[in-house]
Amino acid sequence: NRMIAISELPKGELTQAHFTALDGDVPAAGDGEVLLRTILMSIDAANRSWMQGATYRDAVKAGDIMPTYAICEVMESKSPKLNKGDIVASESVWAEYVTRPAHKVQKLPDIRPLSNLMSVYGIAGKTAFHGLVNVAHPIAGETVLVSAAAGSVGGYVGQIAKALGCRVVGIAGGAEKCGWVVDTLGFDACADYREPGLFKALRAVCPDGVDVYFDNVGGAVLETALAVMNERGRISCCGAISQYDTDAPTGPRNLPGLVVVKRLRMEGFIVMDFAKQDATALRALQIWVNSGQIKVFEDIVEGLDSAPAALIGLLAGENKGKRMVRVGPD
Ligand code: NDP
Numbered sequence: 156n157r158m159i160a161i162s163e164l165p166k167g168e169l170t171q172a173h174f175t176a177l178d179g180d181v182p183a184a185g186d187g188e189v190l191l192r193t194i195l196m197s198i199d200a201a202n203r204s205w206m207q208g209a210t211y212r213d214a215v216k217a218g219d220i221m222p223t224y225a226i227c228e229v230m231e232s233k234s235p236k237l238n239k240g241d242i243v244a245s246e247s248v249w250a251e252y253v254t255r256p257a258h259k260v261q262k263l264p265d266i267r268p269l270s271n272l273m274s275v276y277g278i279a280g281k282t283a284f285h286g287l288v289n290v291a292h293p294i295a296g297e298t299v300l301v302s303a304a305a306g307s308v309g310g311y312v313g314q315i316a317k318a319l320g321c322r323v324v325g326i327a328g329g330a331e332k333c334g335w336v337v338d339t340l341g342f343d344a345c346a347d348y349r350e351p352g353l354f355k356a357l358r359a360v361c362p363d364g365v366d367v368y369f370d371n372v373g374g375a376v377l378e379t380a381l382a383v384m385n386e387r388g389r390i391s392c393c394g395a396i397s398q399y400d401t402d403a404p405t406g407p408r409n410l411p412g413l414v415v416v417k418r419l420r421m422e423g424f425i426v427m428d429f430a431k432q433d434a435t436a437l438r439a440l441q442i443w444v445n446s447g448q449i450k451v452f453e454d455i456v457e458g459l460d461s462a463p464a465a466l467i468g469l470l471a472g473e474n475k476g477k478r479m480v481r482v483g484p485d
Contacts, residue, residue: 158176158178158251159174159221159249159462159463160175160218161206161219168401168470169466174462189233193225194242198223198462198469199223199278201394202222202223202466222246227244229241234256242265243261244261250459270479275444283310283312286308287369287391290391290422291369291390291391298321298322298323298324298364299323299365299366299369302325302348302371302377305474306476309371310336310475313325324342324357325342326353327345328349335475340452343360348376365384368380368384368389370393373392373394373396373407374397381417384419389419389420389421390419390422454476455478456479458480462480
């Protein structure tokens with residue numbers, strides 16, 4: 156059983172040297188447990204944030220096998236809840252095989268390809284839907300701004316906002332990505348935060364200001380977004396990827412000043428908060444995918460051993476759409 160452990164916690168930027176591959180025996184399922192074969196592992200900015208300390212889940216430590224969310228096949232079941240061959244989602248680790256208590260594993264609907272259950276019908280799509288619709292409450296005609304716009308969550312946020320009749324502006328790294336966000340994802344405009352002058356660029360592409368900002372990145376980009384918000388604007392705080400892979404975090408300097416003056420509302424959320432509304436989110440996403448209003452982009456990296464490079468690359472902005480690692484066949 157191949158596994159990837161964190162050999163040392165990073166102080167600044169994450170590198171391959173922080174990981175080590177291990178080989179062990181395939182574990183056996185105990186009473187009430189299932190043996191799972193990993194098919195797909197989600198690669199998330201959150202993997203890096205867990206290395207900084209406890210968040211909404213426990214911190215990871217040196218020596219731990221990297222935690223992940225995974226889609227797996229049940230190979231052996233010692234529980235009446237699940238059968239051999241079932242496809243499930245589970246909290247897992249970077250490993251070919253794991254055992255889990257059956258009651259902690261969720262049987263998945265029969266949707267193919269399975270990767271869609273990791274992207275648009277998985278955490279990314281649900282995070283985008285709940286964080287936009289249930290936190291920021293956009294109204295048709297409003298301007299919605301979203302950072303990490305070519306990424307997994309951001310790409311769905313913009314497409315959902317378009318489907319709801321909003322004007323949508325992205326922020327992404329590099330001219331090529333910004334072009335892709337407009338031409339392929341259908342955003343109205345996209346500003347390159349790696350170029351100097353983001354404030355001016357946003358003023359130019361948001362002539363009516365910004366009513367909703369969906370923040371995936373925090374830091375300097377959030378500071379600039381605050382400056383272009385309209386009065387009574389809403390900021391949905393989804394993540395702070397610019398602050399995860401650094402030993403020198405920088406928060407916005409105009410907080411709380413602009414929040415007060417512009418009567419803004421900033422609200423953080425974790426996707427699980429809205430689990431009771433997941434069925435509504437999935438129904439809406441399915442309708443928009445079927446009508447072509449949402450395009451699904453996935454970035455699948457092959458092989459368990461590629462997981463560290465896949466995470467390092469995600470933090471460097473290599474991906475377009477949901478990044479995941481394929482460990483085994485569907
Ligand atoms: P993405 O697919 O969006 O990939 C991350 C992207 O972030 C990269 O492609 C890169 O694109 C961009 N990025 C990296 N570094 C920086 C930086 N310093 N400044 C600005 N942008 C940067 O990842 P996810 O969709 O998985 O995650 C997006 C956000 O959503 C993360 O903050 C994550 O923590 C959060 N999240 C929150 C959840 C919740 O429940 N609240 C659930 C799931 C995710 P570029 O080339 O444009 O820089």
